[in-house]
Amino acid sequence: MVSKPAPDATRRSEKSRRAIYAAALSLVAEVGYPKTTVEGIAARAGVGKQTIYRWWSSKADVLLEAFLDLAEQTAREAGHDTAGYEAARQGTAGPGTPGDETAADQTAGIPDTGDLAADLKAVLRATVDELLDPRFDAPARALTAEGVVNEQLGRVFVSRLLEPQLQLYVARLRSAQEAGQVRRDVDPRIALELFVSPLAQRWLQHTGPITYDYTDTLVDYALYGLAPR
Template identity: 55%
Template sequence: MSKPPDSSRRSERSRRAILDSALALVGEVGYNKLTIEAIAARAGVGKQTIYRWWPSKAAVLLDASLALSGEAWTETGWSGFPDTGDLAADLKSVLRATVDEFADPRYEAPARALTAAGATDPELAARFTEQLLEPQLALYEARLRTAREAGQLAADTDVRLVTEMLVGPLTYRWLMRTGPLTHAFTDALVDSVLGGVAGATAGGADDVAKVTVR
């Protein structure tokens, strides 16, 4: 006697097809022309299947972006934020990977779409921040905190502020297209930020430049 179909596997296949279809379509037609009907048709599911899991196309796209971001991190081979003991090298590695991700059309189109949608949808913006942005920023903060504990940064360095000093210019350049996103840019960014907050190797405690908690 044959086994009945595994509904959980079927549901996961449908869910994956929906997410993949949303990512593909937003790259092809843009966010404004993206519809639930088109996603359903591309995924080979009924429209109600999508609405059973997501309330809107923005919600579908957010989950698709979360899945894509997780895959991109996995592809780096890192189990967490790299910690080689060399703070500058670790930050450069992660920011270089971020540049590569921004350059990937699979990521760029949905990321820009979500950024635009979040400007007029506070609930979506809150979910984007909570589920995608804050977990990423927390990884930076944890690595900077480790460096602070190791004496590589001043004891009262504001790790959140330093994180935003690293991520902010990169995001601005990507969003506003004010210049090319390159590894050279992110390397220079890391050097500039750390040059302002970390002491010189040969310097003493009095030489440590501080970005302090306010």
């Protein structure tokens, strides 16, 4: 049997963990990924470097979990009724929700009210809110920028943060296919990019304003096509 830590020790650990996450996110937002170090995170969090290495093996690991935690927090704040939307929100960008701690939200997926357009619009509106939230925007940009030039890091963050969220759209589109609302011959993994990627590009490259109207329009165009019916 492994003895459980005393409540005080657990509280202290939890407090350190939160301080480390906050330090990691603010530091990467300020100085970028290459200049972020475990030493710098430790100093800002007011813990010893060894405390970090006890729990994580690298700065990439700390940042990965810090983003998972940030997304979980935002989801909690947004309330239970939108848990599904929140779990799926931000499938557009670099880092985001899922992971062990948010397994419940992930299983919940994107709500299925039977109205595909309405469900997608609600998730994308929640994503717009998150992209415009400075707590998310600055660290997510720093990490995404690094992933653009550092393919290995980019692939790790995509597979652990972004792709699990995109899979929520895949699941919702599959259920829409079963309901006859999406053509059977459509590949859901490509189809989701028609509304997710434009939002991601506007956010990342500053190519246009990000609004609810905009994401609603993307969903309508994607579902019903540009050609006359």
